[in-house]
Amino acid sequence: MAVKKKGLGRGLDALFPEKSVKPAEKKQEQKPVATNESLHQQEEGSLNASAVKSAAETKDTAQAAVVEEPKKSEMLVKISKVEPNRTQPRKQFDEDALLELSESIKQFGILQPLLVSNKGDYYEIIAGERRWRAAKLAGLKEVPVIIKEFNDQQVVEISLIENIQREDLNPIEEAMAYKRLIDEFKLKQDNIAERVSKSRTAVTNSLRLLKLDERVQQMLIDEMISAGHARAILAITDKDKQTSVAMKVFDEKLSVRETEKLVKHIVEPPKKTQKTVNTAEDAIYESLEEKMKGIMGTRVFIHRKKNNKGKIEIEYYSRDELERIIELFESIR
Structure with a gap:
């Protein structure tokens, strides 16, 4: 029966x-x-x-x-x-x-x-x-x-x-059905969740998939990516970038966790420490480097730090050149 x-x-x-x-x-x-x-x-x-x-x-x-x-x-x-x-x-x-x-x-x-x-x-x-x-x-x-x-x-x-x-x-068909119930019949997400015996969160997450670029939606329909991948990609607002990331996920067979990390790197790139630009001061140090180069007979670099501190880097290209530089310093005493 x-x-x-x-x-x-x-x-x-x-x-x-x-x-x-x-x-x-x-x-x-x-x-x-x-x-x-x-x-x-x-x-x-x-x-x-x-x-x-x-x-x-x-x-x-x-x-x-x-x-x-x-x-x-x-x-x-x-x-x-x-x-x-x-x-x-x-x-x-x-x-x-x-x-x-x-x-x-x-x-x-x-x-x-x-x-x-x-x-x-x-x-x-x-x-x-x-x-x-x-x-x-x-x-x-x-x-x-x-x-x-x-x-x-x-x-x-x-x-x-x-x-x-x-x-x-498939996830997109389900989301479209929910959307129709909302648009045509004015049902609330709570009402839909009750009718299909799912949580309101599940219904909300399903509807969010419709914000994806159509090319990404088709990849989801074709099972090239999973719903978990798609939800991670939703954090990217640019449609072209969404598609690019989805293709990368498919080509490199990224897991959902790896996709989340990739998206986070795109959305929140690591901040680079910006150097304080001081053209006049730079010119002075470049002039000093050139003067020291003339004295030493080799390349010299001055690395500046905070509080007027720093270090001087002198290059040499052979044992003989190193000995020559040492003799030069000894002659200063």
């Missing part, structure tokens, strides 16, 4: 006010097909909430719903009449995973119906686009669906929750 996934708080239960329960799942145990369940577990687990009552309702009421509501909402429709939701958060699908799921569907069919809304001349997918794509690859002519009517906000929330539960969204 399908098991309700408990990983994300309210999850989809909070978005399904109706009491539709599949009798086949309550009255009798599902036929054991280990291979099918293992292949479908990740795909199907998060959507079982669409076929059960809200957790707040009592067990007795749930049993009554089994008797009162037979499978009237589930039906078979032509797969050509079903279309994906163009605004759904997920944009990329793993081809290998789709092929694996399609092979399972060829053998065992679709265990969990697609959740769709009736658009008149076609059905729009609310949840289950991956199954729909795999069913097309498997050559199915019809797919099981459950028709539900939701407003635009609920559709976005359901799609977002479904994908987050299965960790199917």
Whole structure:
């Protein structure tokens, strides 16, 4: 029997006010097909909430719903009449995973119906686009669906929750979905965090990724860098520098810690001690160096320090020249 996934708080239960329960799942145990369940577990687990009552309702009421509501909402429709939701958060699908799921569907069919809304001349997918794509690859002519009517906000929330539960969204898709909930439906970050059962900090950090240069965002989508790398690069405001650092991270396979150090060096370069410029004084010391060079017959450097202190450096290039310089000093006495 399908098991309700408990990983994300309210999850989809909070978005399904109706009491539709599949009798086949309550009255009798599902036929054991280990291979099918293992292949479908990740795909199907998060959507079982669409076929059960809200957790707040009592067990007795749930049993009554089994008797009162037979499978009237589930039906078979032509797969050509079903279309994906163009605004759904997920944009990329793993081809290998789709092929694996399609092979399972060829053998065992679709265990969990697609959740769709009736658009008149076609059905729009609310949840289950991956199954729909795999069913097309498997050559199915019809797919099981459950028709539900939701407003635009609920559709976005359901799609977002479904994908987050299965960790199917890449970091940028997830951030874009949060942004849409904020921009179009005026939700606060706290509201979003509650709906997807994540911390507000996690939602905030996700949204910050949209401040990255588009080239860096694409590298994140392509898994050339991780979300940890991307968050470190966010400290750089210049878009071109962001891209340059991201490429360096990829080329040199830098860790997140190494990336943080690199970014810190760029953002806060070590301060160089500036020499006090004194042109007149410099000229005097250069003149003294030249005078001493004439006396010594070799290069002489005067290194100044604070409080009128310093040291004199005299170069020699052979043992004989060293002895000559020593004799010169001795002649001064």
